[in-house]
Structure formats: C-alpha cells, structure tokens
Amino acid sequence: MLMKKIFTALLHRAGDITRAPVGSAAVSRSSVSVTCTGERRRVKQRRSPGWEALSWEERLADTVTPLWRLSYGEQLKWKQEQQHKILLQMTTVLDACNKRELTFPLLPIVPSPVRDEYRNKSTFSINRGVDGNPKTVGFYIGTGKGRNIVCVHGDHLLNMPSKHKLVGRCYEEFIRASPLEPCILFHDGGHWREITVRTNSAGSTMAIVYFHPQNLPPEEVSVQKAALVEFFTKGPGAVCQLDSLYFQESTMTRCSLEESPYQLLYGEPHFYEEILGFKFRISADSFFQVNRSAAEALYTTVAELNKACEKATLMDVCCGTGAIGISLSSRMKKVIGVELIEQAVEDAKHNAALNGIQNCEFLSGKAEVVLPKLIPSLCSDGGLMAIVNPSRAGLHYRVIRALRNHSDIRRLIYISCKPEDKAVAEFGRWHGFSGSSEKTLCEGWVGSSTMLVALRMQHEV
Secondary structure: OOOOOOOOOOOOOOOEEEEOOOOOOOOOOOEEEEEEEOOOOOOOOOOOOHHHOOOOOHHHHHOOOOOOOHHHHHHHHHHHHHHHHHHHHHHHHHHHOOOOOOOOOOOOOOOOOOOOOOOOOOOOOOOOOOOOOOEEEEEEOOOOOOOOOOEEEEOOOOOOOHHHHHHHHHHHHHHHHHOEOOOOOOOOOOOOOEEEEOOOOOEEEEEEEOOOOOOOOHHHHHHHHHHHHHHOOOOOOHHHOEEEEEEEOOOOOOOOOOOOOOEEEOOOOOOEEEEEOEEEEEOOOOOOOOHHHHHHHHHHHHHHHHHHHOEEEEEEEOOOOOOOHHHHHHHOOOOEEEEEEEHHHHHHHHHHHHHHOOOOEEOOOOHHHHHHHHHHOOOOOOOOOEEEEOOOOOHHHHHHHHHOOOOOEEEEEEEEEOOHHHHHHHHHHHOOOOOOOOOOOHHHHEEEOOOOOOOOOOOOO
C-alpha cells in the first residue's frame, strides 16, 4: 500500500510559472511542489568549444548567465526538458522499473513577467582583474583550487540593473584610491572585501561594504568609514544616490549579526518593497526573492495551490521575512511562520504589523527543534496545511518526520530552488523510503502535480 501512497509531486526549478490550477487528488493527504531560484548561486562552468577564443565578457556571461545565447523560447524549452529529467530521477526512487514516464502532470511554463535587469540584489567580489590589478570589482571566472581566478567587470550582464553596475564601478574607484589593500585571502592580509547592492522597484538603493579590520586600531577603521561616507555622499560616488550605506567588519567569510552587526554609516536603516499589495521591510541582511515580479507570480501560484485548504491553519516553514504567509493571511484562519534567522523574524513581525495583519505569528529557531514541539499543540479545527521553502541545504530529517507524522496536515506545498540535489535526496524520506530507522507514524504523502516557477528566469540556469 505504501508504494501506492506516493509523493509524485516534487518540484521544478528555473522556468517561469504555470497558471493551471491543481486538481485535488483522490487520496487522504496530498502535496504539490513549486520551484524557484532565489539568491545567487555558484554555476558550474561549462566551457564551450572555442572558450579560449572568447572575450572575457563572453566568458563571464557564459558562467553567470549560461543561457544568454538562446532565444527566450529556447531557454524555456531547455529548462522544461531539464526538469523532466530531474522528475524522472525522482520517480525511479518509487518505481525502479519506470524510467521513461512521469506518473503525474508536469505543467507548462508561463513566460516571465520581467526578462532583463530583474535582480534586486547583487554582490560584487574583489580580485585580480584582466589587467592584473588586484583592486578589480566584478565577478569571478576560474577557481581558487585551480589558481586561475580572474575578476571581470559585469557591465554587460543582462540580468543586472544598471544601478548595481554603477555602484560596483564607483566602489572600484574608491578602493583603487584607498591606501589600504584588498582582502583577497584572509591570511594574506588586506581589508577591502566585496560590496552588496540592494534596490527596490521604487528606485531606492542600499549598499553594504564588507571590511576585514585585520590589526587596524578602531580609530583607523573609523577613518576608513568616514572616507566611504565622504566618497558616496559628496565625492564621485554621489552619482549613485545611495539611500543607505552599511558597513560590516567581518573576519570570516560570513558573520552573524551577533558576531559583527551591520553599521549604518549613512541614510535610512531600511527600505520597503510592495508585493501583491503588501509592504515588506528590507533590512541589510533580509532574505527577499531576487526578482519582485516573479516573486508575485510565485506567491500567486501558491495561493492557487492552496485553494482547497483556505481557512485552515498554515505552517510556513523557513518563512524568511514572512512574505508567503502574509500574502496568504486573508485566506487562512491563522499563519505560523518558523525561521532560523532572528532578524528575519523581527522583519516578519514588523511586516505583519505594517500591513495590519493580526492572524500571523512568527517564531525564531531551528525548524527541526521548533516543529516537533509546535505541531502536536496545534488545533486542527479547519484543518492544517504546510508550506516548506528551505535553503539549498534542504530540510532536516526531523522536520520531514514531524510533518509526515501529523495526520491532520492535509496538504504540503514544497518550494525548492535546487531539486536536482537536495530535493532528490529528500524524496525518499517523504515517502518513508529513507533507508534508515527513522520512525514514521503515517503513510507517505501523495502528490497531485508539479508546478514550474523560476525567479531567475532569463539567461540563468
């Protein structure tokens, strides 16, 4: 019986979005999946024939936006075919004999609302450029392991707004005039690190500069911060018209707010973005989908998938700043969001209050710790449903077990940005085929269909 109770709907990645509604499956529990791509991720560099003959700009475009040479229709076709292969791989987890057909519908991709310059967040690195200058701001080609990294300007990239490119160029001008060296490898010294640029649809711009203090005294660090402010407010960088300038002293690749808080050097502490009529506060480290228009498409699709469970209690797992839960709040009895990053939870609470929403509650902590305690205490009046939107690391097995073991959860919507990796690995656990002694009390989930949603729509994989 368990083989018949299959979770036939796991996800899809980069395409655009389907509009077709999902019918209810004739089973006791069902799940549907959508996929999206959010933050910038490493793309395996696929060197085409004649790579060495290409310009540096073409090499970078092939690395960052591998599909840029294809027409948009060809891109969508390629993505659809790739996701079909991934879903077939998942299907064989359940039926090793079935390697040619999907046992559930894979719906077509709807074209993206925005195709160029759609990123609202870009991070520029520092390294040796084509001319050998170590104070070059751009994007990497090559690998540290191969000792062949070259930093190339991204002015020609199709997915990045011109405002981001302008800030990156101005930051390069600033560090080239600075007496301090860049921090390329921590153990080699240096100070100036990458810069992150965030924008919203209203044109507000935030820049976050990362700096390694090494052994500089606090007074000297203050001098550098003052120089940054002078450059971006009164100097050549004033052309960027920054609304916010942040500074973080970081002695490691990534620092938590507790280890090294963001320091506001100039301007407003936040800006706001509007999604489906709701306002959301964006902080320096807030997670927010990189494509606003596609995020609206994603949340609209989730609402359509959830029509059968309206007025139920929604558990929004890995909720970030609460965008999905808040956008569904008017259709739900209650929304409970769980998120690891404390600042994101604070933003989610602020966003709910900002929009006058009173049926949302947001909890801070690891989902694998919070959920096993939370789920048994929830009242099932009106039903329970769950949305999971994990990072690329995937879901902890305790989260999967907690959701599977609660028989009152009638629907699960799984959003994935990397189905070819962690989603495939987790597929067996949702069915109870974990290959381990993990204890499950309920039968496996049953899927109804797979949706295709992508936030990195054109040119990217």
